[in-house]
Structures are given as C-alpha cells and as structure tokens.
Amino acid sequence: MNSFFQRRYVIAGVFITLIIILLARLFYMQVIDDRYLQFANRNVIRQFMQYPARGPIYDRNKKILVQNKLVYDVSVIPRQVKPFDTVEFCRLLDITKEDFDKRFTKAIKYSRALPSKFGKQLSPELYASLQERMSEFPGFFVEPHPVRIYPDSTAAQFLGYIGEVTDTKIKESGGYYRPGDYIGITGVERAYENILRGQRGVKNVMVDSRGVPQGSYANGAFDTVETPGEKVVSSLDIRIQKLGEKLMQNKIGSIVAIEPATGEVLCFVSSPTYDPNLMVAGPDRGKNYKKLTTDPYKPFLIRPIMANYSPGSSFKPLSALVALQEGIIDQNTTYTCTGSYLPNRGKPKCTHVHGVVNLSSAIAQSCNGYFAMVFERLINKAGAKATAASFTDWRSRVTAFGLAQRLNIDMAGENKGQLFKAEQYDKRYGVGRWRSKTVISLSIGQGEVESTPLQLANIECIIANQGFYYLPHLVKSIGNNPVIKHEYTVRHEVGVKPQYFAQVIDGMQNVVEYGTARGSRIPGINMVGKTGTVQNNRGANHSVFVAYAPRENPKIAIAVVVENSGDGGRWAAPIASFIVEKYLRDTISRRPSGITLDYFMNANLLAQPKPKPKVTVTDSTKLQPTVITPVKTAAAGIANKNISANAIIKRKDDE
Missing domain, CATH: 3.40.710.10 (DD-peptidase/beta-lactamase superfamily)
Known part of the structure; x- marks a missing residue:
C-alpha cells in the first residue's frame, strides 16, 4: 500500500513539473521573448522601405553635377506569393521565364519573409500599367526609388558611380544594406557614401490574408520618416573640367x-x-x-x-x-x-x-x-x-x-x-x-x-x-x-x-x-x-x-x-x-x-591599330597563290603601343 502511494506522489510530481515548465515557457514566449510576436506581425504587417533622395553634388560655384530622378522597382516577399499567371507577369516586365525563375530563387535564398528586389527601374509608363494589376500578383509590390543622373555627363572618375551592394558590403554594414540597395563604388560617391546616402524610413501597412493592403498600421505610430542625404559641394570647377576633357579627348x-x-x-x-x-x-x-x-x-x-x-x-x-x-x-x-x-x-x-x-x-x-x-x-x-x-x-x-x-x-x-x-x-x-x-x-x-x-x-x-x-x-x-x-x-x-x-x-x-x-x-x-x-x-x-x-x-x-x-x-x-x-x-x-x-x-594622339600584313599561301589544288587578309579588330596593333598609364622610365631626359 505504501508503495502505491509513493508511486502516486511521483506521478503527480512529474505532471506538476511538466505543467510548471509549460507555463514558464508560455510566459517566456508571450511576455519576455517578442520573436513570436514579430512572426505574427509579419503575417499582418508589411514594411515598405522609404528610400531617401541621395544627396546632390555641386561644383564649387554651386552648379549641379549629380542629382536624382525617381524610378520604380518591383519587390517580392516569397512567402506571400500565391499561384498566378507567370506568363502574363513576365510579359509585363519584359523578361523571360528563365529570368523569373532565377530572380525568384535568389529572393528565396535571401529570405522567404523579407522583401527583396525583383525588377529594377521600371519606366513611368510600365509602372502605371503594372500598378493597376498588382492585385493579380500576390507577394509582389512596387516601390519608388531614386537613382543618379549626371546633367553635364562629365567628371566621371572624379564623381564616381553607384552600384548594387554586394554580399560582402551587406555583412560589413551590420544589416543596414539589403540586396538590391545601392552604394557608392568609386570617386566622391564612395568617399562620402555615409553622408550622401541619407537615412531610410519605414512605412508599416496592414494587409489581409491575401496580402492586400488595408491601411496604415497603428495610424503610423511606428513609421519612420526617411532623411535625405546631405548636399556635397565639391571643389571642382566645372568650367575648366569640361574644357580639360575636351582638350584631352582622343589622348591618354x-x-x-x-x-x-x-x-x-x-x-x-x-x-x-x-x-x-x-x-x-x-x-x-x-x-x-x-x-x-x-x-x-x-x-x-x-x-x-x-x-x-x-x-x-x-x-x-x-x-x-x-x-x-x-x-x-x-x-x-x-x-x-x-x-x-x-x-x-x-x-x-x-x-x-x-x-x-x-x-x-x-x-x-x-x-x-x-x-x-x-x-x-x-x-x-x-x-x-x-x-x-x-x-x-x-x-x-x-x-x-x-x-x-x-x-x-x-x-x-x-x-x-x-x-x-x-x-x-x-x-x-x-x-x-x-x-x-x-x-x-x-x-x-x-x-x-x-x-x-x-x-x-x-x-x-x-x-x-x-x-x-x-x-x-x-x-x-x-x-x-x-x-x-x-x-x-x-x-x-x-x-x-x-x-x-x-x-x-x-x-x-x-x-x-x-x-x-x-x-x-x-x-x-x-x-x-x-x-x-x-x-x-x-x-x-x-x-x-x-x-x-x-x-x-x-x-x-x-x-x-x-x-x-x-x-x-x-x-x-x-x-x-x-x-x-x-x-x-x-x-x-x-x-x-x-x-x-x-x-x-x-588632335587625335591615340595609338591607331595597324593592319596586319597579308599572308600569301599556295593552294595546292589550283597551284595559284591565295591571299589571306586577317580580320581587323578594334584592338589590333594596340599591344605594341604604350597605352597604359604607367611609365617606368630608366633613361635620361632633356628638352
């Protein structure tokens, strides 16, 4: 009899311990750990990145050298994608089915729950026609995005250019950059990236079970406003820069x-x-x-x-x-x-x-x-x-x-x-x-x-x-x-x-x-x-x-x-x-x-391609000389000229 009561207390103790563990786990999940709240929110809240205008660049006399224009990118959240007419979607974006599969696979690899770029720089006309039909393509949405333009088409090496961020840069940024973002690659754009890029904003939108937007979340209480990049006044004088490029055209x-x-x-x-x-x-x-x-x-x-x-x-x-x-x-x-x-x-x-x-x-x-x-x-x-x-x-x-x-x-x-x-x-x-x-x-x-x-x-x-x-x-x-x-x-x-x-x-x-x-x-x-x-x-x-x-x-x-x-x-x-x-x-x-x-x-001082000499061979079937003229290429003859920038000179100099 005593053995029976002892087993009963042991069993009761085990059940009580399990209940306590379950309650503690529920308390941790609901009160302390907010990950599950975030997972739930992702199903009803969609975050739209608000990209700021990149800072303009001026010359020393305040003449604009680099400014922005607005384009539109298509983004995708793979988890929210439902069956749809991919042929029609590819037609609208002017891409092939192979392109679609490659881009979608890349998006899944990055994250099933987070948005990533799918199509870039839609024309205003394409954006207008696509925006009307976005409800037909669940999981896809269009975002505005500023890109650079160069009104004078000058000072390329000085100003530099921007390009899509690499995986290495994404890791180095501590999560600031995401796939599809742009970053300064060379020149002033690279040297002053942190100043020119500004600060992104986030707009939280409620969506229903089909991913259709239902309005702002919490009346925008959790939204952040984007901050445009600072303007940069360069030391360059565009007058002599343009003159210099004209004087140096067709020269190295x-x-x-x-x-x-x-x-x-x-x-x-x-x-x-x-x-x-x-x-x-x-x-x-x-x-x-x-x-x-x-x-x-x-x-x-x-x-x-x-x-x-x-x-x-x-x-x-x-x-x-x-x-x-x-x-x-x-x-x-x-x-x-x-x-x-x-x-x-x-x-x-x-x-x-x-x-x-x-x-x-x-x-x-x-x-x-x-x-x-x-x-x-x-x-x-x-x-x-x-x-x-x-x-x-x-x-x-x-x-x-x-x-x-x-x-x-x-x-x-x-x-x-x-x-x-x-x-x-x-x-x-x-x-x-x-x-x-x-x-x-x-x-x-x-x-x-x-x-x-x-x-x-x-x-x-x-x-x-x-x-x-x-x-x-x-x-x-x-x-x-x-x-x-x-x-x-x-x-x-x-x-x-x-x-x-x-x-x-x-x-x-x-x-x-x-x-x-x-x-x-x-x-x-x-x-x-x-x-x-x-x-x-x-x-x-x-x-x-x-x-x-x-x-x-x-x-x-x-x-x-x-x-x-x-x-x-x-x-x-x-x-x-x-x-x-x-x-x-x-x-x-x-x-x-x-x-x-x-x-x-x-004046044109560039090394001009030299035609290769004609080679004469004998056609044994006709016993007549056959002339073979090598095909000319754009780079023909250049290898023998010093077109590189390096000039390692060992000898004397005199005017």
Whole structure:
C-alpha cells in the first residue's frame, strides 16, 4: 500500500513539473521573448522601405553635377506569393521565364519573409500599367526609388558611380544594406557614401490574408520618416573640367589642378573618360560596364591618382630647392655645359651645348649637366664611403614634398609612386658598391623615381606657397558647413626656407617667357612652369608640364601629362595654359605663338591599330597563290603601343 502511494506522489510530481515548465515557457514566449510576436506581425504587417533622395553634388560655384530622378522597382516577399499567371507577369516586365525563375530563387535564398528586389527601374509608363494589376500578383509590390543622373555627363572618375551592394558590403554594414540597395563604388560617391546616402524610413501597412493592403498600421505610430542625404559641394570647377576633357579627348593622360591656398582640387581629368550616365543602374548597365572594362584604353583607370610616371625635368626645381637649403649651391653657382656631363662619361646628355649656366638659366634651358652636378654634390657631401647615408638624407628631403607617399586624397585607389631607398640599391648593387654616378639618372627625374599627376600638381602648390602645402581634397563643404576633416586644414612644411624659392621661381618663369614653354605664354599672366619630356622605351615620349599662376598671389597650380606625344612644350604646356587662363579670366585669348584651342581639342594622339600584313599561301589544288587578309579588330596593333598609364622610365631626359 505504501508503495502505491509513493508511486502516486511521483506521478503527480512529474505532471506538476511538466505543467510548471509549460507555463514558464508560455510566459517566456508571450511576455519576455517578442520573436513570436514579430512572426505574427509579419503575417499582418508589411514594411515598405522609404528610400531617401541621395544627396546632390555641386561644383564649387554651386552648379549641379549629380542629382536624382525617381524610378520604380518591383519587390517580392516569397512567402506571400500565391499561384498566378507567370506568363502574363513576365510579359509585363519584359523578361523571360528563365529570368523569373532565377530572380525568384535568389529572393528565396535571401529570405522567404523579407522583401527583396525583383525588377529594377521600371519606366513611368510600365509602372502605371503594372500598378493597376498588382492585385493579380500576390507577394509582389512596387516601390519608388531614386537613382543618379549626371546633367553635364562629365567628371566621371572624379564623381564616381553607384552600384548594387554586394554580399560582402551587406555583412560589413551590420544589416543596414539589403540586396538590391545601392552604394557608392568609386570617386566622391564612395568617399562620402555615409553622408550622401541619407537615412531610410519605414512605412508599416496592414494587409489581409491575401496580402492586400488595408491601411496604415497603428495610424503610423511606428513609421519612420526617411532623411535625405546631405548636399556635397565639391571643389571642382566645372568650367575648366569640361574644357580639360575636351582638350584631352582622343589622348591618354591626366590634368590635375589645385588651389594652392587651400589644397582644393579644381580640375581632375582622366583621359580617356566616359559618360557617367552609362553607369546608372538600368537594363543596359551590365553591357555598358563590360564594354568599358574591356576598352584597351582603360577608362576606369583613375590616372590622376593611379598612374605612375617618371617626373622627368619637372623634378629639377625640387632638386634645386633641396640643394639651396643644404647650402650645396647658390644663385651664382655656374656650370659649363658642353652638351654632355663629362664627369660621368658624357651621361646624361643635353640636346645642345648650353655654355655657362647658373641656377636660373639651367632651369629655363633644362640643362641636364647642371642638375647632374648638383645631385653629385648632394650625394658626395660626406664622401664616397657615406654614399648611402647621404642618399638617405637626400631622399627624406625629397619625400617631404609628397613624393613616394600617399597624399591621402579623399578618394580610394591612390598610388604612392616610388623612390628607391638605399637598402634597395644595396640589394641591387651590393652594400657599399654603388655611388652617386650609379643613380645619377635621379638628378633629372628618371630612373627609380615615379610620381602621380596629383603629386606633381602638389609640388607646384609647394613652390607657389614657398614652402608648404595642404593635403589635396575633393570636397569644399558638406551641407552648409565647411569640410569637417581637420587634416585638410593642417599646413605641411617641407623644410626649405622661403628665401630660396625666388631663385627657382625666376628660372621657372623664364621657362615660359623664353624657354621650353615659350609657345604657351599667356599675355598679361605671369605663369611659372617647367616642361618635362619623359622618355618611354615602349613608344613615343610622354609630354609633361607643371606650373602655377599668377606668380604673385597664386590661384591655381597644375600638372598635365599627355602620353606618347613628344616633348613637354609641344602638348602638355599649351593644354595647361588654356586651363589656367580659363580659370583666371573665364576666357581664352589669342596666343602670340599662334597656337589655337581648336587644334588641341581636335588632335587625335591615340595609338591607331595597324593592319596586319597579308599572308600569301599556295593552294595546292589550283597551284595559284591565295591571299589571306586577317580580320581587323578594334584592338589590333594596340599591344605594341604604350597605352597604359604607367611609365617606368630608366633613361635620361632633356628638352
């Protein structure tokens, strides 16, 4: 009997324990854990994302560069889809059944309960006809969505473009982005994504069992309003940007112009360029992207910050400033040019005999021998046994001008260029086995030194400011506030005293007045500059010109690189002079040299495909020669031309 009662208590205890567990679980599910409430709500509440207008982008004079237009996307919630006429739906969207299946599978993979994009950028006409019939397609709905447009179709590499967010970016965003959302991919659009994108809103709508909207949920108490993106005023001047792109059409190269007093980028031309409207999301975007990526002239390459060139003779003013600061030379130091540098077996050579030159005339006439002498004095100042130490000191003074390092412009992809360290020469030649003559090509901006066009323009800012620069940047203000990044207001000193700059500037002004850039002289404007002819062992020389203007109270510093086009005074200098005058005067005057704007706009310097030679074979059946002409392609013959942006030059330079 006692055993019976004991079993009864045990059984009762088990049931009571189970009841307590069930009650606790119900309490947890209904009071503490709100997931089940959310699951229930998803069956009766549908959330519609309210996409904000992306912030517009202006030029420095408040002219619109990028704005928005409204398009319509079709989204789907797979769980709510019921059987419907898929053939008619595909017809309305102008897609195939295979496209439908692929998109629907992707939506299911993302989430059965959450909405995802199914069809993008419906035309207003298609949207109007589709909206009337959406009740026939349960689970599908239409959302408005703003996309970018570019009224002037210019500054593609500067502004960048937006594209559909990747799975990686979705994960990195912590859930902010969803499949089908858009994000800045390049340029200003990428650098200022968090500012331009704004903040999305959410509208909660009650739906019935068939998914038909029944009105706002809780009278909108839980809705959030979207916040438009901030407007961004860029530093770009659209006047000279458009002029620069016209001057560089059918040419490969770059134009970078900077305001020396602030570091604001005024002109940012990468050529060849493309129409940024081609990259607006839509049915043709994929085809446009493929065409641009396979273009042999690489329009997606942002040459002002990604292309490396030997600076050539544009490096000589910098070398002179370092030597002046070190006390190696002064304005009266002379050198007798015989047409070649005799202390190094005649290398580097000059194009002609300059005779006796001082600092100013050596810059004006671009005498290689003079700067070879200056370089040797710098590297040999402590004796031959201290070559590596002296070189390291020289290199540190040169890199203070921004070479061989990134200038941290607010754009992704910037290269830092190159300037070998002593350790690299030790590895190449052996420790203690190299001297100043081994690396003497550096004296004229050749050899193991490379720079981006942005760095070249920044060096001109340093000369214009007589000893300092501000980091180059693309944005002037955000909203109604000045640029918030503190680093753009910090003055970077280069370690050369102001009194040494006048001597170098005199020579650079003479370059334009009567030297290698005299054909580009602008009447009434004192432009200070230096030409460079960068030898290219894979094709014609690159034309380089750096300058600033006016000499007093400088407003613009500029660097122009035109690949495969000859000496610096022939192409780069005239193009720079047109940009400078347009910026300072908003007009182009007649040049005393006779050069014209139209000539440089219409010139085509692109490598032209060469037809392959005809091949003659014998037809054994007829014993007659048969001529086979290879099929021409758009890229034929280009492989033998230097169409890349990189220019690694090892040899001398002279105008």
